[in-house]
Amino acid sequence: MxxxxxxxxxxxxxxxxxxxxxxxxxxxxxxxxxxxxxxxxATDSVDRTLAYTLAAGMLFLGANLFPVFSIQVQGDRSAITLFGAVLSLWEQGMKSISLLVFITAIFVPALELLSLTYLLLPIRLGLVPPGYSRFMRTLQFIEPWGMVEVLMLGMLVSLVKLTNNFKVIPGMALWSFGVLTLLLAAAAASFSARDVWERLDPRSRGETKP
Ligand SMILES: [Zn+2]
Known part of the structure; x- marks a missing residue:
């Protein structure tokens, strides 16, 4: 130092x-x-946050590509993905709820995971990502808007309600969301903005002349 x-x-x-x-x-x-x-x-804050972020990124893909659950009605089975649910809400006229689910459960977590990877991967490799201050501010701004855990609770409640009337088969995305919730919390807990600023700020890296 x-x-x-x-x-x-x-x-x-x-x-x-x-x-x-x-x-x-x-x-x-x-x-x-x-x-x-x-x-x-925090010891190894960058390494730990990056590991959690990369693992969360893979689960995020799984959570969006696979069905959340399938419902079996009279032998017919229909499966729904998260994005499918957002579209279906939009088509049924519940545009504000559709938009809210899209922003809090898809857009913000995706932006958060991409920003963290964009910042932390180069730092891990000893490089400085261009425009890092903009990404740091973005992370700070979007932090309160990521609500995957709220979505997870909502999905569990609707799942329990649906089982009263239909045969419900939990999908791959539901399990992915469960683990994703834990990994996002772990990434947020181990992320240290101060540590990142210190590693990226030229003054703390001794590159500017006094
Ligand atoms: Zn004080």
Missing amino acids: VDRPAQLIACHDCDLLQRDIPLNPGCTASCRRCGAVLYRN
């Missing part, structure tokens, strides 16, 4: 300015006034 003058950091809870000091791996810096966590030195 390059020696640099200690920077000041403001506590996001109480605004107290404090010195930003280097931490040992696995340690956490807390605010001295209110005790809020200021930052962590």
Whole structure:
């Protein structure tokens, strides 16, 4: 690590300015006034987030390509994919719900996984992805809009309700969504924006002259 003058950091809870000091791996810096966590030195944050992201990407493909569940009515079986459900909602006039499901369960998770891969894969290879600040801001902006876990709960509730009247066969996408929910949470928990900024910011890589 390059020696640099200690920077000041403001506590996001109480605004107290404090010195930003280097931490040992696995340690956490807390605010001295209110005790809020200021930052962590997460070991292997980039490696772990990248591993979770790549695994989540594969499951995301499975969750969208395969049927969520099939319903058997009088010998006929009809299967539905997530995108099929979005289209069907749209055609039935429930356009706002269709759009909401598309944004929160397909578009935002896809954008999140692509942005994380675009940022973390080059960092892992020692490269700087062009336009990284835009992708970091995108990640920050879309974070509250990814709701795969809400969709998962919704799917389970509708599945239980449907079993009262029909024979329902859970599809590959349902299992994929279950594991995807866990992997997205794990990626979000291990991602450290501070770590990424530090690795990409030329000042912290000692490339600019004082
Ligand atoms: Zn504080």
